[in-house]
Amino acid sequence: MRLPEEFYRRDDVLQVSRDLLGKYLFTKINGKTTVGMIVETEAYRGPEDKASHAWNGRFTNRTRVMYEPGGIAYIYLCYGIHYLFNVVTATEGIPHAVLVRAVEPVEGIAEQLERRKMTQLHPRITAGPGALCMALGITRDMNGKSLQSESIWIEERGTVIESKDIIAGPRVGVAYAGEHALLPWRFSVRNNKFVSKAK
DNA sequence: ACGAAGATTGGCT
């Protein structure tokens, strides 16, 4: 069952971030469907969060989609090489978002291997935000797209991740955010092989 | 108009 818009439009981005664990991220590109179960997320809490692109209410051509109502994709190019996929949350005007950092491949694994130029299934295939975008074929032309669309969406399939199996820790790669870098806003599924290795 | 830095990854030592 596809997650409804109300799921994303809650203002508590930390809760949405936790709730996305165990959900299934789908893409359908040129008739090929690929699916990954979300196992790692990070919450970015809009204006109050120094690590967020929307910190201090920054509104630019890039960040504008973060201010739209929740339930759409925010995708941007990082280091000139990798696409990173975020889910925009909360209501219009509140630029909260959840970065999806890792998924476990579930369907279309052959296609995912091909996109990653790999021959063997290895956690590296989707462990990391840039890696999962490549495996699922996510590129910036999906930026701003509704998660109710026919090319990218998220489903609930009855998988339950219990609170005791959710690990909360500091976010990755945000040292520039000072004290905000220490907030435990990264969530992952305990003992899942596809969770990325933080440096 | 210019330049530094970035929510990363993979290859080489």
Added chain:
DNA sequence: GCCAATCTTCGTC
């Protein structure tokens, strides 16, 4: 473990 790849974004001149 270290470092290059690669290009958009944004602050500053």
